[in-house]
Amino acid sequence: MFKIPFKNSIMVVDDKPANLKLLEKMLSDKGYLVRPFPKSTMALNVALSDPPDLILLDINMPEMDGFEVCRRLKADEKTRQIPIIFISALTETLDKIKAFEVGGVDYVTKPFQFEEVYARVKTHLNLKRVQQMVEEKNQLLEKTLSDLQTTQKQLVQSEKMAALGVLTAGIAHEINNPVNFIKTSALGLEQDIKDIEQLLEFYKEHCTRCDNQDGAVGERLNIIKEEIDFDLLIEELPELMNNIKEGVNRTQEIVLSLRLYSRMDDFEFKKTGIHTLIDASLVILKNRYSQQKIFVKKEYGQEIPQIYGHPGKLTQVFTNIIANAIDALQNCDLNGVKNKKEITIKTALESKDDQQYVAVSIQDNGDGISLEHLDKIFDPFFTTKDVGKGSGLGLSISIGIIQEHNGLIEVVSSSQSEDIKSELRASGTTFSLFLPIT
Ligand SMILES: Nc1ncnc2c1ncn2[C@@H]1O[C@H](COP(=O)(O)OP(=O)(O)OP(=O)(O)O)[C@@H](O)[C@H]1O
Ligand SMILES: [Mg+2]
Numbered sequence: 001m002f003k004i005p006f007k008n009s010i011m012v013v014d015d016k017p018a019n020l021k022l023l024e025k026m027l028s029d030k031g032y033l034v035r036p037f038p039k040s041t042m043a044l045n046v047a048l049s050d051p052p053d054l055i056l057l058d059i060n061m062p063e064m065d066g067f068e069v070c071r072r073l074k075a076d077e078k079t080r081q082i083p084i085i086f087i088s089a090l091t092e093t094l095d096k097i098k099a100f101e102v103g104g105v106d107y108v109t110k111p112f113q114f115e116e117v118y119a120r121v122k123t124h125l126n127l128k129r130v131q132q133m134v135e136e137k138n139q140l141l142e143k144t145l146s147d148l149q150t151t152q153k154q155l156v157q158s159e160k161m162a163a164l165g166v167l168t169a170g171i172a173h174e175i176n177n178p179v180n181f182i183k184t185s186a187l188g189l190e191q192d193i194k195d196i197e198q199l200l201e202f203y204k205e206h207c208t209r210c211d212n213q214d215g216a217v218g219e220r221l222n223i224i225k226e227e228i229d230f231d232l233l234i235e236e237l238p239e240l241m242n243n244i245k246e247g248v249n250r251t252q253e254i255v256l257s258l259r260l261y262s263r264m265d266d267f268e269f270k271k272t273g274i275h276t277l278i279d280a281s282l283v284i285l286k287n288r289y290s291q292q293k294i295f296v297k298k299e300y301g302q303e304i305p306q307i308y309g310h311p312g313k314l315t316q317v318f319t320n321i322i323a324n325a326i327d328a329l330q331n332c333d334l335n336g337v338k339n340k341k342e343i344t345i346k347t348a349l350e351s352k353d354d355q356q357y358v359a360v361s362i363q364d365n366g367d368g369i370s371l372e373h374l375d376k377i378f379d380p381f382f383t384t385k386d387v388g389k390g391s392g393l394g395l396s397i398s399i400g401i402i403q404e405h406n407g408l409i410e411v412v413s414s415s416q417s418e419d420i421k422s423e424l425r426a427s428g429t430t431f432s433l434f435l436p437i438t
Contacts, residue, residue: 008125009033013043014058026114040064051079059088067102074103083124172258183248190241257283260315271306281318289326294341301348307435313401320394321362321431328366357434365428369413408434
């Protein structure tokens with residue numbers, strides 16, 4: 001194959017045609033691509049638009065002297081790195097110093113020996129090449145270091161998540177036993193209280209006889225009844241019992257969801273019902289969305305088949321996307337807009353490119369995601385939340401999990417401010433997940 005030899009380009013700037021010609025010829029003979037310029041301003045413009053590898057620059061020139069040309073080239077990012085060698089008849093030490101001060105790398109005095117010029121040119125071109133290589137290597141090192149730091153942070157985070165999963169599973173397991181005691185005891189207690197109530201009713205009916213036989217007993221009974229507010233107590237008992245039962249049921253639901261969420265040990269994909277997993281996420285997040293008065297609307301499709309998937313990981317995905325929607329609604333102001341804060345979760349069967357999917361869409365009517373953020377939200381550590389509130393890992397982990405399931409994730413968000421204030425509030429953000437049925 002024919003290879004074109006690489007030639008370094010050198011710009012020679014001198015207002016004396018004789019010097020210019022001499023340097024052009026000699027440097028060309030040495031194999032350089034030489035561009036001669038008799039006018040400094042013209043040389044400056046050309047150097048700025050098409051930078052050479054090195055410049056030989058005369059100092060005393062009409063229009064603009066060599067120092068000024070050098071200063072301007074050093075001030076421009078594109079031409080800052082070009083080595084500039086001054087050539088001048090000036091032999092004053094002060095001028096030499098100034099030549100270095102304005103950014104020159106070397107100085108040759110006229111009349112010059114061509115061999116000396118050539119040696120200096122060669123040295124500075126070599127230096128420039130080495131410097132460029134060092135810079136490239138530096139950039140590569142910096143990139144490698146930043147990649148390493150990102151990977152390390154991700155590793156630490158996934159270790160933390162795994163440890164958290166084990167801890168959560170342990171706690172959920174430990175809580176389950178005492179909760180079962182409470183539930184069984186509460187049911188027994190309810191029955192016992194009903195029996196005691198019966199006894200008290202019977203007592204009340206026959207108290208008049210006690211009164212008759214021994215007035216002191218009757219009187220004492222009345223005092224105690226007043227002290228303990230007997231009538232209110234009888235009224236309150238069923239309500240208190242119900243609260244205990246409801247609390248226990250909710251704790252059991254949470255424990256069950258946490259166990260599903262943290263099933264880190266369960267690496268096998270299995271037939272999984274999507275609705276159970278979404279419901280588990282909603283149980284975990286119930287407190288957060290009810291406190292914010294957010295209405296969750298479920299529109300589950302009919303006869304949605306099970307998919308093959310990892311229940312714990314998929315629950316994490318739903319939990320993160322719904323948690324993001326709650327965060328978005330928490331900070332958004334719906335004043336003056338008729339709609340209430342709402343998250344709508346829909347499931348359906350959908351076909352895409354000959355593949356059947358269970359599609360899950362999670363939509364909020366929050367402020368949406370701005371266009372400049374939209375293509376960054378899946379990047380690890382990208383967050384717009386305050387320090388300590390979001391780590392920016394939720395969506396990057398979620399996309400990884402969905403890809404592991406050969407699924408797809410899409411996001412549509414509308415953040416135009418005029419829509420937000422309009423009566424027909426914009427749809428906010430919708431995350432759509434597609435999980436293949438295979
Ligand atoms: N429904 C949404 N509405 C508005 N912005 C959203 C929504 N979902 C995600 N975002 C934006 O995407 C960013 C990244 O989300 P991601 O879940 O990856 O991280 P995070 O929620 O900030 O932190 P983490 O989930 O790790 O606690 C969020 O900080 C937010 O700016
Ligand atoms: Mg998140």
